[in-house]
Amino acid sequence: MVNIKLIDDKVIKLFSAKNLVFIATLMKDGSPQLSPVWANYESGFILVNTAEGRIKHKNILRDPRVAVSVTSNDNPLDMTTIRGTVVAIISDSEYNHADKLTQQYMGRNHYPFKRDNEKRIILKIKPHKVFVLPELKMND
Numbered sequence: 001m002v003n004i005k006l007i008d009d010k011v012i013k014l015f016s017a018k019n020l021v022f023i024a025t026l027m028k029d030g031s032p033q034l035s036p037v038w039a040n041y042e043s044g045f046i047l048v049n050t051a052e053g054r055i056k057h058k059n060i061l062r063d064p065r066v067a068v069s070v071t072s073n074d075n076p077l078d079m080t081t082i083r084g085t086v087v088a089i090i091s092d093s094e095y096n097h098a099d100k101l102t103q104q105y106m107g108r109n110h111y112p113f114k115r116d117n118e119k120r121i122i123l124k125i126k127p128h129k130v131f132v133l134p135e136l137k138m139n140d
Contacts, residue, residue: 007041010132011080014070015041018105023048023123024067025059033059038101039068045124046082049098052119060086066125083129092120 015021021039024032035056039048046068050056060066064086072078092098098111098120106112111120 007044007127007130008132010078011082011130012041014072014078014080015039015046016104017072019070019073021046021048021068021070023056024069025056026063026065027059028062038105039070040101040104045087045126046084047097048123048125049092049101050121050123051115052121056123057089057121060089060123066123068125077133079133081131082125082127084125084127086123087126088124090122090124092122095120097122 020036022034023037023039024034027033033055035050035054037048037050037056039046041047048068065083066086067081067083069081070079095111095114099109102108102111
């Protein structure tokens with residue numbers, strides 16, 4: 001069961017907009033690895049779309065702990081950081097999620113960066129700890 005109250009409306013708004021998300025995973029030696037990604041929020045989970053076999057995917061197979069951060073393009077003080085665990089890796093072979101994110105980020109209907117033999121996957125992240133910066137504006 002996901003504690004949906006952990007995520008407030010401000011966080012949902014950040015993940016629903018055209019804001020780049022960063023995901024941190026752990027390398028084999030314990031050092032952090034950071035990647036910019038497209039992501040959204042759905043039913044208590046952060047959903048990150050990536051390709052099978054990328055370094056973040058390999059790291060998560062070994063250690064599912066992650067951190068994600070998103071900052072508003074319009075106000076860099078409007079941000080959130082979430083620590084959580086990847087609880088599922090879901091196939092996106094039909095590019096449904098990739099297409100949904102393409103609409104969100106680019107205003108286009110279909111993911112334009114398809115590569116031969118690439119397998120898209122969704123990292124389903126269960127949030128455990130959420131930090132949200134209090135409501136501030138650049139001129140405050």
